Amino acid sequence: MSTHLQPTPAPAPLRARLRREERGMTLFEVLMATLILAIASSGLLSAFDAGRRSISYSELHSVATQVAERELQRVSSLKWEQVALNKELSWASGSSSTTDPTHYLSAVECDASVALPSHKPCYEYDWSSKYEPLVLASEAELSSEPDKATDPVTFTTSAPGGATRLSGSVYRYITWVNDEGKCEGTGNTCFSTSTQTNYKRVTVAVTMSGLQRPVVLSTLLINHKGEASNPLFAGAKCVEEGKPITEAASVECA
C-alpha cells in the first residue's frame, strides 16, 4: 500500500464526516472485492481448464497427424510388391462404431460392379459408399515387421522420464484402384475394363483415446514400371552435377 499519498487535510467538520462515512465501507469493499475476485478467479480457472483441455486435444491431434504421416511415408517407400496387407490376418469388420476404421471393412462381396482381382475382403475407402478390394500378400512377401503384425499396430509416446505419455492405434488399408474412364488416348495401354487394376490406394487412420475422430490420410501409389530396369539407370545423368541416376534413389536430380 502506498505510504506516499498526502491528501490535503480537509476542514475539521468534513474530515470527521468522512471518517464517519468511511467506517463500514471498508468492510463492504472487502466483501465486494472478495466476491469480484472469486467470480473472476472461477472464470480464470475455467479458462485455464478449457485451455488445458484444448491444448491436450491439440497435442493428440498433432501426434496422430505425425504418426499417420510417418506411416504413409513408410508405406510409400516400400517396393511395389510389398505395398500390401498380410493375407493371413482377419480382415472382417470389427466394430459397429462409425468412427472406428474397422467398421468399414467387409469380408463379403463388396461391390459386384467392381470386378477387381478379389471382391473380398474389401474396404469402404471413403467411409461412405465406395468400396475397393484389399491388396493382400502372403507373410513371406512382406518384408517389414509392421506389415506382418496384427492390425492395428499400437504406438506410444514417452514422457521425459520414460513413462508412457500417449498411446494410440495405426490402421492401414491398401486397396486396388481401377482407373477406368480416367485414362484416355488412342492406342494407350491403360487397362480398359473394370476387371483390372491400375494402382494402389493407401489409407492410414490413427485413433487415440480422447480423439473424437480418427486422423485419416490417403494417397495413391503406382508401379513405376520395371523399377530395376528403369532405362534412366543405364547412363542418364543430372546435367549440372553430372551425377548418374542410380537405383539407390529414383528421385535424385533435385
Added chain:
Amino acid sequence: MRMIRRRLHQEEGFVLVVALLLVVTILLLAAAIIATSVATSSHATREYGRSGAIAAANAGLEAAVHRLSSQAEESATQQEDCFTTKFEAKEGGACPGTSWEPLGNGAQYKYYVSPVLTANECAGLWIKAPAGKTLTQRCITAIGEASHGGGTARVQERVANVLGPGLFPVAGIFAETNFKVNNELKYSGEIGARGEVEFNNAVKNVGKEIKIKYGTKYKPHEEGLEHTQFTKEELESERFKIPTQSASGFEASQTTNNNANITMTAGELNSHREIIAVNSTTITMPSGTYNICYLDLNNAAKILYTPPVTIYLDDYHRSGSTCTSGSTSGTIELNNAVEWLDQASTKSPADLRIYAWGNPPETSNSAPRIHLNNAVSGPMYAMIYAPNSYFEVNNAFSMVGGLVAGSIYFNNAVTFVGELPANEAGTGGLSFYPTAYHQCSPSTSPTAAGCY
C-alpha cells in the same frame, strides 16, 4: 500510534481499486490462455490439413505419371501438347488441368502436365540421356486440397521418358539372330528376329495374328500361314533396339536375394549358387528375387513359384559374379516332364521374370544355353530376357509370355502364346520416371512462381 491510525484512514477505499486491478489482470491472463489454446488448436488443425493436402497432391502426381506412361506414343505433335487424361493443346497459352478428383478421405487433387520441356522450367536438374539414347522431360504440377481446415499443397515433379525399347520389343518372341522352328508350333503373338525366321512343318497360329518383323528373312514351310509384317517405320523405330543388359540387377541380387527361402524336397542350392542334376524334386520359390548360376533338373521335377518371382541367371562371364567358370555356368537344363507351376490364382507372364546374363555380346547358338527338353510345361507363365543366351526347346513345351534370346530353336510340339502385361513394351509406349520433386508454395494456381 496516531500516526499509524491516520495513515490507515488515508488508505481506506483503496481495496476496491486493487481488486479491480486484479480482476483486469486475471481477465488478461484468461484472454491470453484462451488465445494460446486457440492458436495451438488451429495449428494442429492446419498441420492435419497440410499433411492431407500434401498426400493428395502426391496422389495427383502418381495418377498423372500412370496415365501419361500408359499412352502409346509421344509424336512430335503430342510433344508440344499438354496432358490431362489424354494429350491436349494449350488453352490461352496455359496447360489445361484435370478436374478435382476425390481421394476418399475428403481430400482431392488435380494436376497439370506441361508439354515436353525445352527449357529448364521445372523442379530439379536437366536430365542428360544415356549414351546413344534420347529422352523427353515433362513437368507435372499437382495440387492437393484437404477437407480438414482447407489446407492446400502444391508439388512439382520432373519426369523423364527414355525413347527406345523396353526389354521386350514384341509381345511374343524376339531373336537377336535366328529363330528356327521344326514341327508343330502352335503360336500366337508377334515374332521378330534380326536374322532369319524359319518355320518347318505344321506351324499354326492359335488365335492372335502372327506378325513378323519387317526385313526378316522369313521362310514359312506352309504357304498361307496368316501373318503380317511390321512396317519399315516400325523396324527403324527405337522399339527394336534391344538395350544392353544392365548389370545392376545382377549385382544387387548377387548379394541381396531370397535364395535362402528356396525349399527343395531333394537336392540343394549349393554355395556356388547352383542346383545340379536333381531328379523328381519339388522346388518351392516364394515371392522374391533369386540369383543362381546354374539350374539342372530332371524327370518330373516341379518348380512351384508364388509371384512375383525374379530369377537372375548369373554367369561367370560377368565380372564379379563369383559363378564357377565352365560350360554349365549361366545355363538351365530341364529334362523330362519338368513343370513350372505358377501358384497365382490369376496367372500372368509378369509372375516370373528370368534375366540371363549369358555371354555378351555373343548371340549365336554357342552362347550359354537355356535348354528345355521333353514336356517342360505348366504352362510356364514367364518373361524371359536372355539376349546373349541360346534358347533351345525340344518336345512338348508350353509357355505364355515373352521371350528375348540370342538365337532360338523350337523343335516339336511347342505351344507359345505371346503375351505381355500392359506397359511392358511389346507395343512400345511411354514410360516416365520421376527424377526430381519439390514442394512448392501453397497455391491453387499451377503457374505460381517459386517452385523451381
